[in-house]
Amino acid sequence: xxxxxxxxxxxxxxxxxxxxxxxxxxxxxxxxxxxxxxxxxxxxxxxxxxxxxxxxxxxxxxxxxxxxxxxxxxxxxxxxxxxxxxxxxxxxxxxxxxxxxxxxxxxxxxxxxxxxxxxxxxxxxxxxxxxxxxxxxxxxxxxxxxxxxxxxxxxxxxxxxxxxxxxxxxxxxxxxxxxxxxxxxxxxxxxxxxxxxxxxxxxxxxxxxxxxxxxxxxxxxxxxxxxxxxxxxxxxxxxxxxxxxxxxxxxxxxxxxxxxxxxxxxxxxxxxxxxxxxxxxx
Amino acid sequence: xxxxxxxxxxxxxxxxxxxxxxxxxxxxxxxxxxxxxxxxxxxxxxxxxxxxxxxxxxxxxxxxxxxxxxxxxxxxxxxxxxxxxxxxxxxxxxxxxxxxxxxxxxxxxxxxxxxxxxxxxxxxxxxxxxxxxxxxxxxxxxxxxxxxxxxxxxxxxxxxxxxxxxxxxxxxxxxxxxxxxxxxxxxxxxxxxxxxxxxxxxxxxxxxxxxxxxxxxxxxxxxxxxxxxxxxxxxxxxxxxxxxxxxxxxxxxxxxxxxxxxxxxxxxxxxxxxxxxxxx
Numbered sequence: 001x002x003x004x005x006x007x008x009x010x011x012x013x014x015x016x017x018x019x020x021x022x023x024x025x026x027x028x029x030x031x032x033x034x035x036x037x038x039x040x041x042x043x044x045x046x047x048x049x050x051x052x053x054x055x056x057x058x059x060x061x062x063x064x065x066x067x068x069x070x071x072x073x074x075x076x077x078x079x080x081x082x083x084x085x086x087x088x089x090x091x092x093x094x095x096x097x098x099x100x101x102x103x104x105x106x107x108x109x110x111x112x113x114x115x116x117x118x119x120x121x122x123x124x125x126x127x128x129x130x131x132x133x134x135x136x137x138x139x140x141x142x143x144x145x146x147x148x149x150x151x152x153x154x155x156x157x158x159x160x161x162x163x164x165x166x167x168x169x170x171x172x173x174x175x176x177x178x179x180x181x182x183x184x185x186x187x188x189x190x191x192x193x194x195x196x197x198x199x200x201x202x203x204x205x206x207x208x209x210x211x212x213x214x215x216x217x218x219x220x221x222x223x224x225x226x227x228x229x230x231x232x233x234x235x236x237x238x239x240x241x242x243x244x245x246x247x248x249x250x251x252x253x254x255x256x257x258x259x260x261x262x263x264x265x266x267x268x269x270x271x272x273x274x275x276x277x278x279x280x281x282x
Numbered sequence: 283x284x285x286x287x288x289x290x291x292x293x294x295x296x297x298x299x300x301x302x303x304x305x306x307x308x309x310x311x312x313x314x315x316x317x318x319x320x321x322x323x324x325x326x327x328x329x330x331x332x333x334x335x336x337x338x339x340x341x342x343x344x345x346x347x348x349x350x351x352x353x354x355x356x357x358x359x360x361x362x363x364x365x366x367x368x369x370x371x372x373x374x375x376x377x378x379x380x381x382x383x384x385x386x387x388x389x390x391x392x393x394x395x396x397x398x399x400x401x402x403x404x405x406x407x408x409x410x411x412x413x414x415x416x417x418x419x420x421x422x423x424x425x426x427x428x429x430x431x432x433x434x435x436x437x438x439x440x441x442x443x444x445x446x447x448x449x450x451x452x453x454x455x456x457x458x459x460x461x462x463x464x465x466x467x468x469x470x471x472x473x474x475x476x477x478x479x480x481x482x483x484x485x486x487x488x489x490x491x492x493x494x495x496x497x498x499x500x501x502x503x504x505x506x507x508x509x510x511x512x513x514x515x516x517x518x519x520x521x522x523x524x525x526x527x528x529x530x531x532x533x534x535x536x537x538x539x540x541x542x543x544x545x546x547x548x549x550x551x552x553x554x555x556x557x558x559x560x561x562x
Contacts, residue, residue: 114487122316
């Protein structure tokens with residue numbers, strides 16, 4: 001029923017826009033990663049693999065990448081530990097309060113990222129809420145310095161920010177489980193624990209994988225929380241990229257690191273998609 | 283397993299849920315509380331409640347300039363995302379073209395990609411084309427990244443749309459343009475308004491992409507960021523509390539829309555869709 005002209009009119013503008021403002025920039029990032037910077041601080045358009053050599057041979061880059069992945073992995077685990085039981089509670093035990101509680105999980109997503117990261121700074125600082133509370137309650141005499149400007153602070157803050165992201169796909173997966181399956185399992189004599197492990201958990205795995213991917217990918221690329229709360233030991237790979245594009249002025253090397261991140265993210269998405277498919281029954 | 287075990291399991295789950303909610307809301311509560319604290323940040327218990335920080339904030343010129351900038355950016359970015367996201371959803375729903383699956387993935391990618399990659403890749407484009415960084419470059423960045431939101435919302439709406447009305451309109455002699463404005467858009471009113479609201483809010487809060495595309499004029503999050511970098515200023519608590527109240531208003535608006543639209547997608551289904559969109 002729709003003419004060729006109609007189809008062309010709705011297809012061409014968005015496709016063109018995506019090519020200009022998404023595909024071209026990614027392609028440029030790819031090109032930049034093979035260029036270099038001259039002594040006179042100009043970009044030299046000569047093609048070589050020197051930037052990738054630097055990434056392999058200079059310890060700080062791959063060590064920071066590994067540390068970022070370790071931070072992201074901890075954030076992912078904590079987000080799942082917080083998000084999964086919460087999603088299970090909402091889906092199976094919350095009864096009529098379900099919708100309200102669901103909205104309560106969503107609300108923090110609307111509150112500015114920056115504002116929430118900053119809130120943790122005021123809580124964890126040496127004159128912060130937590131330290132003064134502990135001193136007020138005579139738990140400690142001196143402020144605990146390790147709370148702020150540490151990987152701990154970064155993991156805590158990112159967990160706070162990405163737990164709702166992990167929660168959502170898990171909740172969606174749990175909501176899609178036909179309740180008749182759960183009842184059948186009970187009727188056939190399975191205990192609640194057996195029903196959970198044999199019926200509910202396997203059916204919710206795709207949601208958990210999607211949630212974990214979200215938490216991992218988004219926290220891996222974060223640079224604002226580490227700048228605000230991480231201190232020297234909480235630096236992540238994106239912070240290095242930011243400095244290469246700023247004061248350190250080495251866009252090509254920065255582009256090479258960004259491209260590695262992009263590849264890492266895209267391959268993670270690819271694998272999590274395969275895993276989700278493998279686990280989904282339909 | 284006895285019923286006592288089941289009850290204790292339930293209690294354990296309930297307790298866990300309470301803790302998670304406390305974890306999610308504690309920082310927001312602290313911010314609001316301390317925005318009324320004369321000593322500003324930290325210090326327990328808070329005392330000398332005051333509105334001083336709000337007074338300082340209202341006399342703060344640069345902060346208000348940045349609010350105006352952010353409002354402009356969000357409004358234009360919203361227009362761009364809708365102008366491209368709606369046709370993109372129609373295309374995904376109705377047209378067959380080479381690279382369709384790739385196109386769908388590309389549109390959704392900025393939603394799951396760390397902002398730094400979107401921001402930097404656009405920075406390289408603007409640098410190569412000698413485009414001066416300004417609010418306009420931020421608008422292009424937000425507009426591009428948020429097409430994903432408009433597309434997923436409208437696409438979900440289209441799935442539920444009965445095509446017979448459009449068919450009737452075309453049969454009765456209306457052209458495609460008339461049919462689009464008089465039939466398609468009114469039927470998609472709720473997803474479009476919902477998408478607009480969500481895009482506006484996300485753009486107002488966005489910082490990772492803006493960070494790289496900023497020119498001379500600051501957006502609100504970047505103005506706040508600049509001050510945080512210089513040290514903690516209690517005014518930030520006040521501005522955060524105000525942002526929180528505005529976010530709440532947006533959520534309530536959104537929620538009322540959803541109730542009217544019966545199961546319209548919300549920010550939650552948005553994120554779920556982005557996760558699942560990778561599979562389609």
